[in-house]
Amino acid sequence: MRVSRFPLFTVKEVPADAEVISHQLMLRAGLIRRLAAGIYTWLPLGLRVLRKVEAVVREEMDRAGALELLMPAVQPAELWHESGRWQKYGPELLRIVDRHQRDFCFGPTHEEVITELFRREIKSYKQLPVNFYQIQTKFRDEVRPRYGVMRAREFLMKDAYSFHLDQASLQEGYQAMYDAYTRIFTRLGLKFRAVLADSGSIGGNRSQEFHVLADSGEDTIAFSTGSDYAANVELAEALFPSSERSLPSEALTRVSTPGVKTIADLCAFLNLPIARTVKAIVVEGVDSQPVLLLIRGDHELNTIKAEKLPQIKTPLTFASPDAIRAAFGAGPGSLGPVGFGGPIIADRTVARMADMAMGANADDWHLTGVNFGRDCPEPEVADLRNVIEGDPSPDDRGTLAIARGIEVGHVFQLGQKYSAAMNAVVLGENGQPATVTMGCYGIGVSRVVAAAIEQNHDKRGIIWPAAMAPFQVALLPLGAARSTSVRETAEAVYQELLTAGMDVLLDDRAARPGVMFADMELIGIPHRLVIGDRNLAAGQLEYRGRCDSDSTLVGRTDIVEWLRQRLITGQGGSI
């Protein structure tokens, strides 16, 4: 393609209203333009990237045996009433009334529609399992759309739905999708993790999210350096420390600590390492009486884990200052287990600590040398905290690293939520009707593009992974206006590369070199070839990968083979 026939809509200035780097770069590189809040047009360059993602997704879904179809965007309300979601979905569901005053919505997801199709078309267990997918425009009326296509209202999604006779078949189908997703994100050249996740509002049993790792990600995930274990940090299990509790070596000592309210204050005041301190947190128990939770000073309470404990009231409720004072005789900042008669639950790490520092249940007093069993009763023990970097992996293989991630895919075991509500039944092997079991599997196709940029960019612009690059090679003739040989060589090389099957963008604008370099770096073309008079006189072109720190001179006649090698290995092009 020639730039003269494929205009670039690049912009130098950083757009004022774009908060995250992918949004800024997608606007600056001319990939997208905003039409309304959370609603974007994909410009030609952006659409090329989007289509490349789409193609990889489609190939791997097909390879996994899923059947592509195309469901309507506009869905009748009746189906959503059947599933019960017309009420439950809330204002994110974009509701529409047609000219005959019938209710519809712009589909944010298609469980209802596919279940309706299934129950009409599939009659026998012999036709199972089956997996239908589509790549289609969705709309979710986000209350605060932001970050460009990362959290847009209208977006492109691959959604798949599988139907099974039983749980074993569902697990097989789920695994096939898990494997397909792994291939997809691997082929797209992204660093990602499959993360154990809460299944949220879509309901069902097991689910995993696929996260692209990027510092700007909205989710925090913990993953093992020694296995493929990964989980949302809130869900990752914190194991017991490997070492047993030491024997008490200090005497229980009451210390006056005027003005000391926080753990940081306490460490400074006592000149103690933070890992020797314990935080006391008071929540309401099932009987609304105070329950004392103990967490190591440098750890964080995990409210999801705490809420799941049978002793604790749902939803998790922190005790009021009055209730705390009534139960402990002191305010928050000076609390501890010594002398407290109510239930005490210690985090697993705290349960292995000795000679701890903590509050004395008297304002402005703390204790050091606290030991369970000796100074207060042995507490109940539970996993109460968020994992941190360096914790052992819950699968006991390697240690945990913490990273931020952007969710780009999700695999669910839905179970019978929709099939039961909507009566999706087949004739079972035993001749009896059997309600089918479902899985659903989504990839945010447009979000993948933004996530790839969050993960792969530098100060000059985007650095596309090879599989997503809108063009593989940028061909830049310098001073073509005055040099016949530059012009002719550029044209000849362009044709040779096209013939070799490469996706080439020839910058035939006769722009200044600086403009051409900046544009090609901004839009992230992996391989750059510069044709200039001086090198050409020596029979050479100048090659530079988007991530190379230096250029390489390559013989004119070797250039096709040189590039072919680079495209195969990916060397130079991507991070």
Next chain:
Amino acid sequence: MRVSRFPLFTVKEVPADAEVISHQLMLRAGLIRRLAAGIYTWLPLGLRVLRKVEAVVREEMDRAGALELLMPAVQPAELWHESGRWQKYGPELLRIVDRHQRDFCFGPTHEEVITELFRREIKSYKQLPVNFYQIQTKFRDEVRPRYGVMRAREFLMKDAYSFHLDQASLQEGYQAMYDAYTRIFTRLGLKFRAVLADSGSIGGNRSQEFHVLADSGEDTIAFSTGSDYAANVELAEALFPSSERSLPSEALTRVSTPGVKTIADLCAFLNLPIARTVKAIVVEGVDSQPVLLLIRGDHELNTIKAEKLPQIKTPLTFASPDAIRAAFGAGPGSLGPVGFGGPIIADRTVARMADMAMGANADDWHLTGVNFGRDCPEPEVADLRNVIEGDPSPDDRGTLAIARGIEVGHVFQLGQKYSAAMNAVVLGENGQPATVTMGCYGIGVSRVVAAAIEQNHDKRGIIWPAAMAPFQVALLPLGAARSTSVRETAEAVYQELLTAGMDVLLDDRAARPGVMFADMELIGIPHRLVIGDRNLAAGQLEYRGRCDSDSTLVGRTDIVEWLRQRLITGQGGSI
């Protein structure tokens, strides 16, 4: 693809609510399923066809230099207010209110959005001309959606918009799109005509519609057998007859015609050929006084042509029975020019007639031997009628044939309707701002599929043109369950054909032969290969094209080359 992994959703019964053959066959062949009125899911087999159409459209649009982008489906009302269409478009525009009570619509077309994009991005005449297109889901809230995807509410459309500095450039761009459309429909293997059309409500100057010819078409078009002239029958010019008017040969005679009200009655009563009779039609003139229109007995008044005459009131209004009796002294059925003092306009054909039979302006009386100039004044003369089969072509090359057509594409010269309303201005060559001139170009991608079926089917099912067939070859092993050699040969041939790059559907269901034959004919696969024990013993397979009346035995080892030839020539596969 194997049928065991690509289920066919074929249906034997003709669906009760499907009126036209394409709708029936699309349901029966398992291409689509209805979700709601005018809203359809494309099943896997149908989607394959849709994607093949899409691919041809995309290739030819790209070849014509148009730039693909993707605009949002959901559009803000503000832009439609700017163009004035928020009010004008009427209830076909599906209006949406979002959670913040802002007005949007589900885009039925994208003139506003593309003009908004253009005015923000394109600043100079140097960037012109430019043509943007997309292939995208649209919604038009038809009051009575029908005929399946032929007149659906949600549908897939290719829409393109070109921007030009002047009319000459627009005409060039328009011609390029006309040529691209001609290539598209030719490649798709459709019999079609580019038809001069009224530009209707989208506004602008010149426009042509591309019609697929089919007896069931909603539009009637006239086209020349000797040139590429074609027009909606309402717009085709009826030329003067080639022969001059004969001299009067009969005396004016008043005939009592009791009960004769129609031209058919009159011909029967007088035993006259219909071409000797003249119909009198009375409409209101610009001054609301009666104007008498004269049309040959076997011709039809063309109200569009009549309404365009300066003497006639707009909109065309037929005179009331009272006004007619006041002006003519008789009621409809006995009217004529003899004795009428008001304006008379004769169709060009009538103007060349002599010795005519027509009403006598007295109830139950007619005249024969009427001649202009002798019995009544010479009338004004105009083209007032619809053309009929056999009329000379308006371009004087060949004669007209009449056919029915299905509109599948439309090319418009929009002019400045949107660019002026929305201030789409570039810096002109002279340094002054210049309002751009636009063209727009649509193809109903999903409708093309239905139109192709309307044109190409028989009583057994669909007959796909080669370029649209979901699979090229159907491979049917007979009795595979009990014959190892059939099974193994089928598998081997399947692999050979795939290796040769063919799109093959292997029916591995072990169904009865009749079921397999019926399914493959219903879904319209162009080439069928049957593998059976008896022929196989003689080293042969049985080939049959979808349109062949007989099968041919082909040597096992020749089969790939045989099919390759058939695929190249299209022989046997399509009509």
